[in-house]
Amino acid sequence: MIRLLFLICLFLSGVASSNELWLKISQASKASHDLNYSGIINTTDSNQDIRSTKMIHVNHEGEEFLKFEKIDGADNLLLMHEANAVIYDNDQSKILIKKKKDANLFPNIFPSNLEKLKDSYSIADGGDFRVAGRIAQMVVLSPIDENRYNYHLWLDKESHLPLKMMVIDNNKKVVETMAFANIEFLQSQDISWFRPNISKDKTYSINENKNIEETVRKFWTINDLPSGFEEVSYNAKRYAGLNAIAHQIIFSDGLSYISIFIHPVAKNQKPQVGSSKRGSNNIHAEYKKGYQILAVGAVPIQTLSYITNQVKLN
Amino acid sequence: MSENISSIIDNELKGKDLDHGLNELAKNSSALSSYRTYQMISDIMKNDYYDVNSELTDKIMSRIQDEPTQFNNGFIYNNQSTATIDYKKYLLVFLLGLIAAFGISWAVNNFSNSESTSSSDFLASDSISQEIIEDHFSTTTRNPNHFLEAGYQPNI
Numbered sequence: 001m002i003r004l005l006f007l008i009c010l011f012l013s014g015v016a017s018s019n020e021l022w023l024k025i026s027q028a029s030k031a032s033h034d035l036n037y038s039g040i041i042n043t044t045d046s047n048q049d050i051r052s053t054k055m056i057h058v059n060h061e062g063e064e065f066l067k068f069e070k071i072d073g074a075d076n077l078l079l080m081h082e083a084n085a086v087i088y089d090n091d092q093s094k095i096l097i098k099k100k101k102d103a104n105l106f107p108n109i110f111p112s113n114l115e116k117l118k119d120s121y122s123i124a125d126g127g128d129f130r131v132a133g134r135i136a137q138m139v140v141l142s143p144i145d146e147n148r149y150n151y152h153l154w155l156d157k158e159s160h161l162p163l164k165m166m167v168i169d170n171n172k173k174v175v176e177t178m179a180f181a182n183i184e185f186l187q188s189q190d191i192s193w194f195r196p197n198i199s200k201d202k203t204y205s206i207n208e209n210k211n212i213e214e215t216v217r218k219f220w221t222i223n224d225l226p227s228g229f230e231e232v233s234y235n236a237k238r239y240a241g242l243n244a245i246a247h248q249i250i251f252s253d254g255l256s257y258i259s260i261f262i263h264p265v266a267k268n269q270k271p272q273v274g275s276s277k278r279g280s281n282n283i284h285a286e287y288k289k290g291y292q293i294l295a296v297g298a299v300p301i302q303t304l305s306y307i308t309n310q311v312k313l314n
Numbered sequence: 315m316s317e318n319i320s321s322i323i324d325n326e327l328k329g330k331d332l333d334h335g336l337n338e339l340a341k342n343s344s345a346l347s348s349y350r351t352y353q354m355i356s357d358i359m360k361n362d363y364y365d366v367n368s369e370l371t372d373k374i375m376s377r378i379q380d381e382p383t384q385f386n387n388g389f390i391y392n393n394q395s396t397a398t399i400d401y402k403k404y405l406l407v408f409l410l411g412l413i414a415a416f417g418i419s420w421a422v423n424n425f426s427n428s429e430s431t432s433s434s435d436f437l438a439s440d441s442i443s444q445e446i447i448e449d450h451f452s453t454t455t456r457n458p459n460h461f462l463e464a465g466y467q468p469n470i
Contacts, residue, residue: 043459051459068458076462087462105458165456178457233453239445248449257454261446274437278447279460285437294442296450 021123021139022114027160028153029110034059035161039132039183040071041106045279046175060189067193068105077196080105088196095199097206102233106178107162111254120144120228120253121151129154131163132180141255146170147226147303148256159185167280167298175298176280218247220262221312226303228253239263251307258297258307265292275301289313319349 038056052071057064066080077088085100104110111117126138136154143150154164164179198204222231233250246263265271271287272294284304286293293311295304318335321327327335339345451460 041458043457045457053458053462055458068462070459070462074463078458078462085461100452100461103452103461104456105461106456109456176457235449235453237449239443241443241445246446248446248453250453252454259450259454261450272437272441276437276442278442280457281450283437283442285442294446296447297454 017125018123021125022118024137024139024155024160025110025117025123025153026114028155028162029108029114031156031159031161032057032108032110033064035159036186036189037161037183038186040181042177042179042181043106044174044177046173047279052181056186056193058186058189058191058194060191065191065194066105079194079196081194090202093202095202095204097204099206106165107180109162109165109255111252113254116228117141117254120148121255126152128157131156132183134158134163134183136163143170145227146300147228147306148253148299149175151255154179170300219314220247221314222249222260222307222310223312224310225251226306229256229258229307232257242269256297256299258295258299258304260307260311261292261294261296262311262313263292263294264290275305284308286311319345319352322349323352 036058039054041053041055042050043053044050051073054069054071055067057066059065064080064082066078068078068080070076075090077090079086079088080103083102085103087098087100089096089098121141121143124140124142126140129136129138131154135157137157139153139155141151141153149170150168152164152166152168153162155161156163161183163183164177166177167175169175229251230253231249232252233248235248235250236245238245242263243266244263246261249260249262251258251260265287271292272285273287274285276283276285278296280298281296282299282301282304284295284301286308288311291313293308295308297304318338322332322335322339339349451457455461
């Protein structure tokens with residue numbers, strides 16, 4: 001009887017610990033939106049290609065302002081106000097302005113509905129580490145099945161802000177790493193920095209996403225998705241290179257994302273079949289009834305293969 | 315006796331002398347061992363040598379003989395002391411395999427553009443539309459560098 005009570009206590013203490021860790025995830029998500037901070041973010045992919053970005057985030061009277069500047073390579077700039085993003089793509093003498101929407105960029109990586117993560121991941125305490133000169137607690141989100149990868153998060157002990165994220169595949173290979181090299185928490189809500197550096201020597205042009213707004217008849221069905229995944233977005237637009245309209249359906253479990261592209265294949269074009277890899281993302285292609293089905297995502301290739309098989313064309 | 319051995323190895327003995335010499339050699343085990351050693355040296359000098367230890371070979375062959383037949387799938391018939399291989403069946407399987415390979419290759423080339431396909435073949439990532447890759451990254455990535463580069467990711 002005493003042993004049973006001990007086991008029950010142990011079980012309950014485990015549950016409390018898990019709940020505490022999920023609370024930390026919630027606090028981390030809130031911190032990434034509410035706090036004012038700036039720093040250098042280093043990103044590394046599975047090719048060990050390290051790139052650095054300078055960033056600043058300020059919550060000014062309840063509205064989020066964000067700026068990312070590339071340090072390596074092209075001098076590109078991102079200005080983001082709430083969900084509206086504008087990229088200044090610097091191509092030597094030209095600057096191409098691209099408008100984007102709804103980007104969840106590190107350290108703001110969490111979905112709006114955190115409860116959804118519990119359906120797909122278990123949580124564990126990974127211990128304390130030092131990241132960007134600060135003490136951080138590592139939290140490990142392990143997948144409940146083999147349809148997605150492991151996410152290791154290092155959360156600042158004081159502010160709860162994510163300082164580092166590592167995506168690790170099911171063979172324990174690091175797929176992608178994002179981490180602050182240094183970070184400073186700002187007291188001021190000043191947003192005078194929220195503007196591009198206009199150069200008179202360069203020509204500017206705007207490239208807006210021309211998504212097809214009218215209702216598109218969905219001629220496909222995708223049933224029995226991998227556990228935890230649900231459709232979060234849909235776009236359709238004409239791709240000049242394909243000379244066709246492609247439909248993009250995005251599925252997510254809250255952390256992992258999969259894009260399914262469906263487009264017709266012209267008679268003179270060769271359909272793609274098979275699997276490949278692009279940076280941290282896997283790609284799987286199939287060909288059905290004259291249409292190219294393409295799945296892209298930072299998930300195991302088996303997940304992409306499964307989901308493309310689930311695409312039924314009417 | 316060593317002179318006798320030397321004469322035999324050097325092919326100096328003929329006819330009855332050779333028969334006598336060999337008979338004497340067969341009766342004397344130490345002389346026989348010496349003969350083998352001399353013969354081995356002679357073979358090595360002439361690059362004819364291929365078996366270092368005949369006793370080891372005998373042991374290995376004996377153990378192989380004692381082992382059960384591993385590939386008794388219709389091609390090798392083990393008759394305790396002899397094993398024969400049915401080359402006709404090998405040839406038949408080889409030809410059938412060749413025909414099947416040609417058939418599959420032909421079918422892939424002729425039907426890949428007209429029917430549903432599903433495969434785990436390698437897909438060259440360069441053959442995927444760059445616009446599609448960019449749209450995927452710009453809508454799903456959490457990596458600010460990838461977002462700023464409008465989808466660029468280095469190939470593996």
